[in-house]
Amino acid sequence: MAQAIIIDSKLRLVFETGLNGQGKPVYKSKTYNSVKQSATADQLFTVGQAIAGLSSYPLTELNRNDSFDILG
Numbered sequence: 081m082a083q084a085i086i087i088d089s090k091l092r093l094v095f096e097t098g099l100n101g102q103g104k105p106v107y108k109s110k111t112y113n114s115v116k117q118s119a120t121a122d123q124l125f126t127v128g129q130a131i132a133g134l135s136s137y138p139l140t141e142l143n144r145n146d147s148f149d150i151l152g
Contacts, residue, residue, distance in 0.1 A: 084148040086148050088114070089116070089117050089145070089146050090111050090114075090145040091115045091127070091143070092110070092111045092141070092143040092144075093110050093141070093142055094107050094139070094141035095110075095137035095138065096138050097137050108137070109141075111145075121144070124142070128142040129142075
């Protein structure tokens, strides 16, 4: 049976930085690598909110990206 082994976790924050010439939102993101793999969603949410509090732009998304090796 195949197994998925987590090898990396990242936390990505997306901010709305303004509007373009057509009035559509412009987004910028910041990714933090080497997130502790055992971190819970609540812990990452708390950290993301704390980091976003340091920005003058509103936080629009908070994502966790995990990478896995699939072994057979």
